[in-house]
Amino acid sequence: KQEVTQIPAALSVPEGENLVLNCSFTDSAIYNLQWFRQDPGKGLTSLLLIQSSQREQTSGRLNASLDKSSGRSTLYIAASQPGDSATYLCAVWASGSARQLTFGSGTQLTVLP
Amino acid sequence: GAVVSQHPSRVICKSGTSVKIECRSLDFQATTMFWYRQFPKKSLMLMATSNEGSKATYEQGVEKDKFLINHASLTLSTLTVTSAHPEDSSFYICSAVNRGRYGYTFGSGTRLTVV
Secondary structure (H helix, E strand, O other): OOOEEEEOOEEEEEOOOOEEEEEEEOOOOEEEEEEEEEOOOOOEEEEEEEEOOOOEEEEOOEEEEEEOOOOEEEEEEOOOOHHHOEEEEEEEEEOOOOOOEEEOOOEEEEEEO | OOOEEEEOOEEEEOOOOOEEEEEEEOOOOOOEEEEEEEOOOOOEEEEEEEEOOOOOEEOOOOOOOOEEEEEEEOOEEEEEEOOOOHHHOEEEEEEEEEOOOOEEEEOOOEEEEEO
């Protein structure tokens, strides 16, 4: 059974800092990996989708990497802003026809002005 | 592109009544949609996989008769919480997969409060 772990569970940084969020998974036979952002009381917003054949994806100040062999992904946020404060969730797509997502428990990020 | 619309965003109902939540894919067809439940400060728990034109597949521990799922078209799935009780109060989120570059797209969620 796939297990996804996110470290740290919570992170507080001053505005302007670069930061890294970590995600690890136990079964490397994944289809894709996706990073989401969730604001309090809201749904999930997709940030980056990394296909299993890719090693990284970039969007603006965000960069996500994927190392399937070691079961790890990182989300790098450059020049953090207070508006980046949210919970960040890593989700792994299962291989096979079901394509179900397994979520990590999330990292709650607070960027202080 | 790849927008999933979920309604209502909030609903308060009396214990014993039923509540229907709708999930629509607005600009793509979704043969499969997923329903999640989220408890405060917890991650998402998959409840069921909704398949267009066939019965939903429920995760272990999820009551089929309590959480009725209908996926009658390629753009609409509904979750009905039947005979709701206060312990059913939660945040429910649907999602669908777009086969393009957007991956999974999630609805905005429904906050259900049973009083």
